[in-house]
Every structure is written in C-alpha cells, then in structure tokens.
Amino acid sequence: MKCRHCAQPLSLPFLDLGSAPPSNAYLNATTLHAPEVWFPLRLLVCERCWLVQTEDHAGRDALFTQDYAYFSSFSASWLEHARNYVQRVAKQLALDAGSCVVEIAANDGYLLQYVQGANIPCYGIEPTASTAAAARNKGLEIVERFFGVALASELVANHRSADLIIANNVLAHVPDINDFVAGVAQLLKPYGVATFEFPHLLRMVNGCQFDTAYHEHYSYLSLTSVVSIFKANGLQVTDVDELSTHGGSLRVWAVRDDQQGHPHEKIEGASRVRAILEAENSAGMRGASFYRNFQAEALRIKCETLRFLLQCREDVKKIGAYGAAAKGNTLLNFSGVRADLLPWVVDKNPAKQNQFLPGSRIPIVDEAHLRRVQPDYVLILPWNLREEVTAQLAYIRDWGGKFVVAVPRLEVFS
Numbered sequence: 001m002k003c004r005h006c007a008q009p010l011s012l013p014f015l016d017l018g019s020a021p022p023s024n025a026y027l028n029a030t031t032l033h034a035p036e037v038w039f040p041l042r043l044l045v046c047e048r049c050w051l052v053q054t055e056d057h058a059g060r061d062a063l064f065t066q067d068y069a070y071f072s073s074f075s076a077s078w079l080e081h082a083r084n085y086v087q088r089v090a091k092q093l094a095l096d097a098g099s100c101v102v103e104i105a106a107n108d109g110y111l112l113q114y115v116q117g118a119n120i121p122c123y124g125i126e127p128t129a130s131t132a133a134a135a136r137n138k139g140l141e142i143v144e145r146f147f148g149v150a151l152a153s154e155l156v157a158n159h160r161s162a163d164l165i166i167a168n169n170v171l172a173h174v175p176d177i178n179d180f181v182a183g184v185a186q187l188l189k190p191y192g193v194a195t196f197e198f199p200h201l202l203r204m205v206n207g208c209q210f211d212t213a214y215h216e217h218y219s220y221l222s223l224t225s226v227v228s229i230f231k232a233n234g235l236q237v238t239d240v241d242e243l244s245t246h247g248g249s250l251r252v253w254a255v256r257d258d259q260q261g262h263p264h265e266k267i268e269g270a271s272r273v274r275a276i277l278e279a280e281n282s283a284g285m286r287g288a289s290f291y292r293n294f295q296a297e298a299l300r301i302k303c304e305t306l307r308f309l310l311q312c313r314e315d316v317k318k319i320g321a322y323g324a325a326a327k328g329n330t331l332l333n334f335s336g337v338r339a340d341l342l343p344w345v346v347d348k349n350p351a352k353q354n355q356f357l358p359g360s361r362i363p364i365v366d367e368a369h370l371r372r373v374q375p376d377y378v379l380i381l382p383w384n385l386r387e388e389v390t391a392q393l394a395y396i397r398d399w400g401g402k403f404v405v406a407v408p409r410l411e412v413f414s
C-alpha cells in the first residue's frame, strides 16, 4: 500500500488489531442472526510524511450506512465545547449577518445551532441521512453529500463560498485527505479561515489510546503531517490550540496560501505552531522508533482488561459497561470480550438502545437498567468522558458501585 498523502510505499507497522467489524455497524434483533463482515484493522506509518493511516480495505459506503447512529448532541461536554468555540470565533473573525459559515460533517447540528442562534448565516455538509435530518429539525440547511473538490467547485459556482469553514473530527475520517483539504482551500473566500479539530497523535501514543483506532478513522495526525498535507493542497497553518477533547486534540487554524499578509493573527500563532512542531520533533515523531512500541502497549491493556473481567467472574461480581461508542468496540473486539464476561452496556442514545455492539454482540440497554441491576463495577468505555460520566452516574456509589477505566491502564475508582 502507498501513503494516502504522498504515495510513498508503506512498510512500517504501527498497530495490528487483527480484524473487526465497522465500529458503527450496530446489530438489531434481526441482524443479530446474520453473519457480520469483519475487515482487517492495521495501521501503518509513512516514513516520508509521518502520516499514520489504516490499511486499505472496503470502500466507505459500506461503513457509513444509513442508520449511522452517532449523534454529537448526546454529550453535554461536547455541546459546551461547541458553544464556547462559536462565541470565540465569531468575535475573533468579526462574523456578522453578512458572513457565511460552513461546517463540514455538521452531524445533528450540535455546533451550527449556536452559529444560527448568533444570527450568522450558515449551512452544513453532512453525508449521513439520519444526522442530517436531525440538523434540519433544528432549522439548519444541510447539503447531504460527501465533501471534496467536486462538491466545493459546485458550491463556489453557486456563490456559497465561506468566511469560516469548520471541520471537527472529520479530517481524520476521510479516505482521500488531499481531496478534502484541497476542497476546503477552494471553498474559502480569499480571506476566509478554516479550523480543523482532530485527536493529536502525540497524545494518542503517550496516552496508550490504541482504542481510538477503527476503520472509519483513516488518518492519525501529528501537526508535522498536517502542515505537509495542507501545504501540498493550498492551505497554510497559521495557528494551533491544544484541546483536552477526545483524549487530547489539536485545533489547527488555516488560511489560503495565496493570501500573503492575511489579517488573521499571524505572528502569535506562528510561535504556537513552532512550539508544537518542536515538541513533536523532540518526542521523536520524525523517526521510526517512536512508532514501534505502540503494539506492546495495546496488548498490555488487552491483558489487563481480560484479567479484570475474569477476576470479576471468579469473585461473582456484577459488572457492566457504559457508553456504546466506537472506542469501546475496538477495545472489546481486540480483547475478544463477549456478553458472557460483560453482559450489557448502557447508552443514553435511544437510537442505540435495544441494539447490540458490533462484533462482541453485547446488548445495549438504557440507564434504568443500571439502577435495577446495581452492579459492583461500571466500565466506562469512552474514557475521554470519564468526568462527565462519573458525575452523571454518581448514584452507583449508593450501593457501593465502583468505576473502572481500561485506558491508559486499568484503574478502579469510586
């Protein structure tokens, strides 16, 4: 396989999770009786541009199905994050009723609702029908397509160019990253600004976050690789923020590279960009050895998780999980956990309840189940929402229940 960005042949392995079904391919009572399709799940590193990427496999159409069940609005902390961002960026870029804001991967309108609320014209791009419908219910305009150069050209021809393009947690999820970035450069007005949020590869490695690997997550990005991908596709990085979301993310600010003397705060931003590039360099991200230990860390977490679940079984302790999210599926399928060791997972999203996790086939139940069963342990699968979930489920302490996280190491706490 060749690098998705620079076409260099790939040979350096980063992570091999065997095989897994698409992480959002939840099963219902009918499909539970049908076979599932499992795809190899391997990550490789490009030794020229340092882009970490999943190995090629079936096309995205098989992955992003009509019943795609991830709705951003189900996380209170993520909504708060979106609201704060909109407030800041509207002020910083002086957005008003004459501006145009575009969000790519607008999901259920979790963010654009705040742009609309500030009376700034906006529209979203979202290929998934169920989330697009939820966004329209909020009164938002949604273009229901995959984004790239082809769609950007059509939008520009229809005078839909943007002062601000927002791309949160989508850059890592597109198979053709060059086409995506070139599309953003094209859709921006001459002095437009684009911001991109994505999990930071440095934090993924330092935090042993191997469970953020899944098929739909094609790229694992460092600022080093992003600068090179943007440069090749008509954008220049002007600033970067470090965020705590998704276990440690970057928000990269970019402008068209044909706009010299751009009014966006260039000088201060440049020093922040340089600082993170230097941090990546001193961590060794431009050398192969940085990437070689990750597999062993994933295996360690798998063993710790299994050991704990087996001990619960032996001690006749009741355990269940919270959060039917993609990263949980990666952990459970790599660890070979099934409903006999982990009998249920609670999720707040009614669209997921009464379904089953892909691969492990663990049933998804509503939160009332937790109060009925009164488990000794609740394994929080989305460890990035640890504080939010612990606060929400504080009542399990009433019956002596304890929380467990598996990443970066197995930890039991009350």
Ligand SMILES: [Zn+2]
Residues within 6 Å of the ligand: 003, 004, 005, 006, 007, 008, 046, 047, 048, 049, 050, 051
């Ligand atoms: Zn490359």
